[in-house]
């Protein structure tokens with residue numbers, strides 16, 4: 001007995017609903033660029049603004065964000081850190097499981113003391129990291145971060161051109177996201193919340 005047109009339509013309709021459901025169950029993309037599995041930015045060994053030697057592993061259990069810059073940067077660095085400060089506020093108590101790291105690309109001028117004043121000024125939990133010139137070059141290469149002195153490079157009045165994105169690691173220390181400069185605090189907070197929800 002042939003199925004009635006009505007019944008056929010009902011089956012078709014149900015199939016469409018199931019398809020729609022299937023589509024909805026897929027994870028929406030992150031706001032930031034998903035770089036899970038990338039074979040760079042695997043870690044670092046640097047000194048923090050209290051003088052302690054630090055590696056990425058020290059921050060396991062937290063979502064870690066890494067930004068490269070320098071304290072005399074007039075615009076890009078303060079903007080990036082202000083946005084991260086806003087992200088921390090948006091995350092509320094969840095922010096306790098987020099560690100914001102600022103790695104200087106200007107170790108000649110950014111002393112431990114400078115970093116100790118600079119990074120926590122945006123949020124007292126932010127940590128500034130520095131290395132020797134060689135360590136700085138090494139970590140920048142590992143993260144594929146560009147930096148170069150510019151302007152008056154004859155003395156100590158130079159400026160530094162540098163990459164502006166932020167790298168995000170999940171709580172297991174795995175590289176996950178690259179946040180473009182000046183992404184909104186709202187969108188960054190959304191992404192970090194998702195990573196925090198994973199574990």
Ligand code: NI
Pocket residue numbers: 069070073074075076077078162
């Ligand atoms: Ni900067």
